[in-house]
Amino acid sequence: MPELPEVETVRRTLAPVLAGATVVAALRGAHPDDILLDPWPVFAQRIRRRRIETLERRGKYLALCLDSADRLLIHLGMTGELRLSHPAAPAGAHCHLALVLRAEGQLPPALVDRRGRFLLRYHDVRRFGRIGLLDPVGWAALSARLGPEPLDPALTAAELWEHLHVRRSPVKAALLDQTLIAGIGNIYADEALFQAGIHPARRCQSLTLADVERLLTALRTVLTEAIASAGTTIRDYRDGTGRAGSYQFRLQVYGKEPGTPCPRCGAALARIRIAGRSSTFCPQCQPLLD
């Protein structure tokens, strides 16, 4: 579910509430050990009384930066959700972890109790998500494993082409590789390839610099517009305040049934599997040259 635009939207919606808040305690939910990287007692002890200073995003990872210099790292997997709630609000069936927080400053009365406390709950039906505490060294190591941020203006098409053209895999598979470029998932890979007019099965080796320039431009356009739309909600995804995104109404190819007319040329869209993921594209606008 959550790719870069969704995680960025969660970050933006949570930041005004979480920045400055202090962790009073961590509470175990249904299956905390499936989600947590550390054993429960270690985690609970290390997060207690820490103050959240800022929220960062790197690729699909969200990091709550603590006053201890640790970061609370959250990856939402496929169905992970972070929800702010009043301490008395009932937890859903798949809540695995909650933080009891004490707010700094005024928050909406619907969210906090009389003592100024509220919850941040982690909810995840499929339990593919992961949460852990990382010290600065661990965070640097994780960040170093990831490819560049597509929206970083310092990233150039030439740099991306250097890493792409030596690969033999289909370009779609490369876009999903987080060590090549961070934050792209199945939805935005399909959308960007359509916008760039590149067939998803096209071999990376055959991409010209001009192809990669179009691809990077398309990635940036799609991701920027998706962030402006607060992400894509197919089924589960919600931002930190429970709101759905609206980019699903702007999707050109992702999720369309094969045979649906291409929004640009009217030809029948096709679907194939690449690297185990379904890929929808227009055979007319995205020809497989070589």
Add this chain to the structure above:
DNA sequence: AACCGGACCTGTATGC
């Protein structure tokens, strides 16, 4: 080394 397929989980939609 690079790449692919399967595994990890549950829920939902579809077909028989």
Add this chain to the structure above:
DNA sequence: TGCATACAGGTCCGGT
């Protein structure tokens, strides 16, 4: 209606 199967936005691991 009941049951089996396929599929879903991500990542890791093992085998080739």
